[in-house]
Amino acid sequence: MRIIITGGGTGGHLFPGIALATALQQKYPGCEIMFVGTQRQLDKKTLAGFNFQQESIACMGLKGMGLKHRIKSLLSLPVAVLESWKIIQRFQPDLVFGVGGYVTGPVLLAARLRSVPTCIHEQNSIPGLANRMISHFVSRIFVSIPGEYPFPEQKTVVSGNPVRQEILAAAECRQQQAGSGKNDSGEADSPMTLLIMGGSLGAHRINMLMLDVAAQLDDQQKKAVQLIHQTGTADEETVRDGYAVAGVKAEVRAFFTDMASLYSQADLVLARAGATSLAELSVMGLPAVLIPYPYAADDHQAKNAEYYVAGGGAVMYRESELDADLLGKILSQLLGDIDKLKQMALAMKNMGQPEATQRILDSCMDLIDNSMVIKR
Structure with a gap:
């Protein structure tokens, strides 16, 4: 089994992904994990010492930036999606899981275009721009805190936040x-x-x-x-x-x-x-x-x-x-x-919700199993 986890820019985005990745490796020995993140040193430092493959793509955020930056960011999006497509083509993941940050958009879009099951996890009570946009086409949405979210109810799960x-x-x-x-x-x-x-x-x-x-x-x-x-x-x-x-x-x-x-x-x-x-x-x-x-x-x-x-x-x-x-x-x-x-x-x-990681893991495995049945 191969899983891509994408996100980064802060420890808050990466730590839930690390919690999920280590739980997968413990429960399914031989499971291969790849993190696709930003090129920031913080991402590399946070992931150091773990047995995960790592890739990064060149992309930029949209929110809170000036018009010139936004235009540049939009123009770079097709290149970022193409980079993500190539990574997915090489790695052949069974599922792609987004943990937040602008880097998730191109990776999850490329996965969706390749018919790979996709999930996002929203840690905050108010979703970020990337997750709001991505929520329309992902397979499942996990949220940490009970509340009112602008997500499709039928595919949203109150899971809690994975803890290492x-x-x-x-x-x-x-x-x-x-x-x-x-x-x-x-x-x-x-x-x-x-x-x-x-x-x-x-x-x-x-x-x-x-x-x-x-x-x-x-x-x-x-x-x-x-x-x-x-x-x-x-x-x-x-x-x-x-x-x-x-x-x-x-x-x-x-x-x-x-x-x-x-x-x-x-x-x-x-x-x-x-x-x-x-x-x-x-x-x-x-x-x-x-x-x-x-x-x-x-x-x-x-x-x-x-x-x-x-x-x-x-x-x-x-x-x-x-x-x-x-x-x-x-x-x-x-x-x-x-x-x-x-x-x-x-x-x-x-x-506290110490069972959050297991709840998400079980739901992800259902998606993978359903995807395999469809492919047959």
Whole structure:
């Protein structure tokens, strides 16, 4: 069996694809996976170390760009479809699965023209332009969050968001520890751990706010908390130096690859509201303070966050309403209220969908089986 997974540009697009790909390889030994993505370094870095074939095509996005860029993007589309056609012709996939991003359009169109079964997965509560356009001709559409989508109802499945195997394992371990009471047996003076992350590319505004918060902490507060901070490349050195000057214990990196380990250490998470991150936090049962990216297409991060806020697992603040004083107060109150954190953690866990990968995998196999019957 051969599967193409297409998408990229951010970790949020790629991680669900990786979760599905590794599950396929585990369940069907010998299954060949090819990722067709963008030419960005982030895509290559995220996929490094996995046993997947990789190809990239040259294409550009449409939304949020100027007229000149849009014209250039439209003119490049036939070439991108032709590149995709050739890749599909060589690889001969049984199914092509899109996980989001403008790169998915040409690949899925080429697959449809070659009568290969196609699926898309929409992680966000408001679909991106590529998935809205592609939805008219794909075989099946998977969505992460219950809601109102502009997709054909008869081929849309509320599946949840695939979460990587190592995070599912970490979530199971965390659940067992909670059941045995181990999480309540630590030392009274042990510091709480705050995980800060702004997505795979970092979040400059959150980074700078946290430096200001750190500078205001008194000695007692510094002893009560330790930070793990994913900054993105641009701010790594500035944030690390800032925490050092403030005397705050912090592990700072541009990008962490072992998120399962970080989630296992965290008591509270400060983050953007990307759908994949939220799916991972909910599976782990981690309470969160969410600051949606204000320039996300159609403000979809705020809509993502609202679902988890309504469920009781998170609180949300707009970036424009926050300063260091308010953010410091919010974090201090939550980290100092163990009962509140436990309530939020339970609510977050109840919204998690650890079975999402298996649900999607089963549905994809039905499509492949039906396609083989038709071909006979």
